[in-house]
Amino acid sequence: MTQNEPRVFPPDFVWGAATASYQIEGAAREGGRTPSIWDTFSHTPGRVLGGDTGDVACDHFHRFRDDIDLMAGLGLGAYRFSVSWSRVQPTGRGPAVQTGLDFYRELVDGLLERGIAPALTLYHWDLPQELEDAGGWPARETAERFAEYATIVGEALGDRVAMWTTHNEPFCAALLGYGSGVHAPGRTEPESMLKAAHHLNLSHGLATQALRAVLPRSAQVGITFNPGVIRPFSDSPEDADAARRIDALHTRIFTDPVLHGSYPQDLRQDTARVSDWSFVRDGDEATIHQPIDFLGLNYYTPTVVSFAQDGAVKGNDGHGVSEHSQWVGSEDVVQFHPAPGEVTDMGWVIDPTGLTDLLLRFHREVPGLPLYVTENGAACPDKADDAGVVHDSDRIAYVHGHLAAAHKAMEQGVDLRGYFLWSLLDNFEWAYGYSKRFGMVHVDFETLQRTPKASARWYAEVIAAGQLPA
Ligand code: FCB
Numbered sequence: 001m002t003q004n005e006p007r008v009f010p011p012d013f014v015w016g017a018a019t020a021s022y023q024i025e026g027a028a029r030e031g032g033r034t035p036s037i038w039d040t041f042s043h044t045p046g047r048v049l050g051g052d053t054g055d056v057a058c059d060h061f062h063r064f065r066d067d068i069d070l071m072a073g074l075g076l077g078a079y080r081f082s083v084s085w086s087r088v089q090p091t092g093r094g095p096a097v098q099t100g101l102d103f104y105r106e107l108v109d110g111l112l113e114r115g116i117a118p119a120l121t122l123y124h125w126d127l128p129q130e131l132e133d134a135g136g137w138p139a140r141e142t143a144e145r146f147a148e149y150a151t152i153v154g155e156a157l158g159d160r161v162a163m164w165t166t167h168n169e170p171f172c173a174a175l176l177g178y179g180s181g182v183h184a185p186g187r188t189e190p191e192s193m194l195k196a197a198h199h200l201n202l203s204h205g206l207a208t209q210a211l212r213a214v215l216p217r218s219a220q221v222g223i224t225f226n227p228g229v230i231r232p233f234s235d236s237p238e239d240a241d242a243a244r245r246i247d248a249l250h251t252r253i254f255t256d257p258v259l260h261g262s263y264p265q266d267l268r269q270d271t272a273r274v275s276d277w278s279f280v281r282d283g284d285e286a287t288i289h290q291p292i293d294f295l296g297l298n299y300y301t302p303t304v305v306s307f308a309q310d311g312a313v314k315g316n317d318g319h320g321v322s323e324h325s326q327w328v329g330s331e332d333v334v335q336f337h338p339a340p341g342e343v344t345d346m347g348w349v350i351d352p353t354g355l356t357d358l359l360l361r362f363h364r365e366v367p368g369l370p371l372y373v374t375e376n377g378a379a380c381p382d383k384a385d386d387a388g389v390v391h392d393s394d395r396i397a398y399v400h401g402h403l404a405a406a407h408k409a410m411e412q413g414v415d416l417r418g419y420f421l422w423s424l425l426d427n428f429e430w431a432y433g434y435s436k437r438f439g440m441v442h443v444d445f446e447t448l449q450r451t452p453k454a455s456a457r458w459y460a461e462v463i464a465a466g467q468l469p470a
Contacts, residue, residue, distance in 0.1 A: 007407040007468040014117070014418025015463040016078035017071065017440070018375050020124035020168065022054045023427040025084060027061035031099035034090040036126035037136070037177075041184030042433075052433025058425050059448050064107050066450070070441055071424065072114040074456055075463040079116050080374060080420045081107070082124035082168065085149055088156075092128035092145050101156045108160050119163040119374075119420070121224065122150055122207060125173050125184065132185050137196035138178060140279070143203035150207035154214040162219055165296055165374070166207045169226040170200040170254050182431050190274040194253075198279055201257050205288040212290075223258060224296030224374045227251040227361070229354035233306030233337055242305045242334045245270055250303075259366050261289030294417065295362060296374030299355045299402070301339070301348035308335035345379040345436055350398055352405035359409035359416060370417045376402050377422035379429070379436040382453065390442050390453040399455065403468050421459060425450065 022038045042053040060067055071079055085092060088100035108118045123146070131142050150166070167173070176183035179193035187193075204223055211221050228250040232239035248267040256264050262285050268277055339349035355376065362371060378398035382390040399421060410416050426439035434445050440456040443449070462468055 004470045006465075006470050007404060009407065009410075009466050009468070011466060012417075013466070014078045014372070014420075015076060015459075016080055016117075016119065016418055016420035017074070017076055017424040018080035018420040018422050019060070019424050019427065020082045020121070021084035021087070022057070022124070022126045023423075023429070024058040024060040024425055025087075026054065026056040026059040028053075028055045030061065031087065031103065032090050032097040033084065033087040033100065035129040036084065036086045037129055037132045037184035038126050038430075040129050040132075041186055042428075044186070047184075047186060048431055049433045049435050052428065052435075054428045056448075057428045058443050060425070061103065063448070064103075065110060067424070068107075068110045068114055068116070070450060070452070071111075071116055074440075074452075074460045076116050077463070078119050078163070078418065078420070079111055079424070080119040080121065080165075082121035082126075083153055084126055085123065086126065086128040089149050089152055090128065090130075092131035092149070096152045096156070101152075104153075104157060105160075108157055112160060117163065118161045119165065120153070120157065120161045121165040121168050122146075122153060123166065123173075123203075124168040125177070127185075136178070136185055136187075136192075137174065137199050138189075138192040139195075140199055140202070143199045143206055146203035147206035147210040150210040151214055154211045158211075158215040158219060163294075164211055164215065164219060164221045166204045166211075166221070166223050167200060168224045168296075168374075169298060170197065170204075170223075171226055171250055174200055175250070190271075194271060194275050194277070195279050197253050198284070201254060201288045202284055204258060205284075205290050208290040208292065209287075220293040222292045222294040222296055222372075224298060225251070225254055226298040226300075226375075227255060227358060229299070229302040229358050231302050231304045231339070233304055233335075236307070238307035239305070242307045245334055246303065246305050255362075255365075257285050257288040258292070259289075259295075259369075261285050292369070294370040294372055295366065296372050297358055297362065298375035298422075299358050299373065300346075300376065300378075301344075302351050302354040302357075304337040304339045306335045306337060308333045344394075344398065345381050346432075350378070350401070352401040355402050355405040356409045356412075359406065359414045360412060363409070363412075363414040368415070370415050372417050373402075373406055373419045375420060375422040377438050377440075379438050382426075382437050382442065384442065384451070388442075388451050390451070392440075392453045392455045395440070395453070395455040396458045399459065400468060403462070407468065 174197035178196045181188040230243045232243040252264045341349045423438045426437040426443040429436040442451045
C-alpha cells in the first residue's frame with residue numbers, strides 16, 4: 001500500500017470513543033455516591049491545576065441522553081465508559097445502591113437503543129475513599145472488595161453489556177497514585193507502590209473469575225494497559241539496560257503476570273532494595289493469570305531513556321512523572337529524555353510509529369489474542385471561531401496518523417478489532433484539571449454546552465466510509 005491510497009478497515013471493525021466516570025459524570029454527591037480518592041485528592045489544595053475538581057465535570061450524569069444523541073450523530077459503533085465504584089457501592093463494601101445501578105442501566109439501554117455497543121470498564125482510578133482509608137491498593141483486602149464489586153456490576157448489567165474490562169491502566173493507579181504521587185491518593189511510598197501493583201493485578205484475576213461466574217458465556221472480558229513504548233537514547237548496552245528496567249517497571253510488572261502468570265525476575269532484582277516481594281503469596285500469580293478474551297492497549301507517545309551517570313533517575317517520562325529514583329533502588333540510574341519531534345498540548349511527542357510497534361509487540365507476545373486500541377488521541381490548544389466551532393486540524397492529523405499506524409499493524413497480521421478515540425468530550429484531565437482538552441466535542445465548562453469540533457465531523461466521515469482517506 002502506498003501513502004496515497006485510502007486505508008480500508010474490515011467491515012466489522014469497531015469504531016468507538018472513550019471516557020471515564022470521574023472525568024465526565026459530575027453529580028459527585030448525588031444518589032448516595034460517596035467520595036472516591038479523586039474527590040479527596042482534587043479537593044486538596046495544590047494537587048490539581050487551578051484547584052479544579054470533578055464535582056460537576058461535564059455533568060454527564062444528568063446529560064447522558066444528550067451525549068448518547070451526540071454519539072449516535074457521529075455514527076459511533078461503541079462507547080467505552082467506566083463505572084464509578086462509590087456510586088454503585090458507596091462504602092466499597094456490602095450492598096449496592098439502586099440509584100447508582102439504575103444510572104448505568106439507563107445509560108446502557110440508551111446506547112443499545114441507538115445501536116452503540118457499551119464497553120464497560122470497572123475501574124478507571126476512582127477507588128472509594130473508605131477503602132483507601134482502610135489501606136487502599138497496597139492492602140490485599142482491596143482486591144477482594146473489587147471482586148465483590150465486579151459481581152454486583154456483572155449481575156446488574158451482564159444481560160446487556162458484551163464487553164467488560166476490569167482495569168484501565170493499572171500503571172497510573174499504582175505508580176502515579178502510590179509512587180510519584182501525582183495522581184490520587186498522592187502517596188509517595190515505593191514499597192506501597194509495588195504492593196498496589198500486585199493487588200491491582202490480583203484484583204483483575206479475582207474480578208475476572210467473579211465476572212465469569214455471573215456473565216453469559218458470550219461476554220468478553222479483558223483488561224486495558226498503557227504499556228510504555230520505551231526507546232533507548234542510543235544503542236549503547238547501558239541505554240539498552242535503562243530501557244529494560246523501565247519496561248519492567250512500567251509494563252511487564254502488569255503484563256507478565258496477567259498474560260504469562262509470573263512476575264519478571266529482573267524487576268524483582270531491580271527493586272530488591274525496596275521490597276522482598278513477600279506480599280506475593282503462593283498461588284497469586286496463577287490467580288492473576290486468568291484467560292482473557294481481548295487485550296486493550298492505550299497509546300499516546302513513546303518514552304526515551306538513557307543510562308545516567310550520576311546516580312539519579314530524572315527527567316519526565318511524558319506522563320507527568322519526574323522522579324523515579326526511589327522506585328528502582330538508588331544504584332539504578334535512568335534518565336528520561338524528551339523524544340524529538342512535534343508535541344501535543346500535553347508536551348507529548350507525536351509518534352504514530354510507536355502505536356504500530358506496540359500492537360506488533362503484543363501480537364507477537366500473545367498470538368491469537370484479539371487487540372483493541374482502547375485509547376488514543378490528543379490534547380490540543382483548541383480555539384473556537386465566532387460560531388463556536390473548533391477547527392482542530394492538529395487533532396485530525398494526530399488521529400489520522402495513528403489510525404494509519406494501526407492499519408499498518410493490521411497489514412502485518414495484527415488482529416486489531418477496534419479503535420476508541422480519547423475522548424468523546426473535553427473533560428477533567430486528572431492533575432491538569434480542565435486545562436487540557438482531549439475531546440472531539442468541545443465542552444464549555446461554564447454553560448456545559450457541547451459543540452462538535454471539526455475532528456468529530458471528520459471522524460464521523462471515517463466511520464461512515466469505513467476507511468481512512470489518503
Ligand atoms: C490516559 C487515561 C485517560 C486520559 C488520557 C489522556 O492515561 O486513561 O483517562 O486521561 O490518558
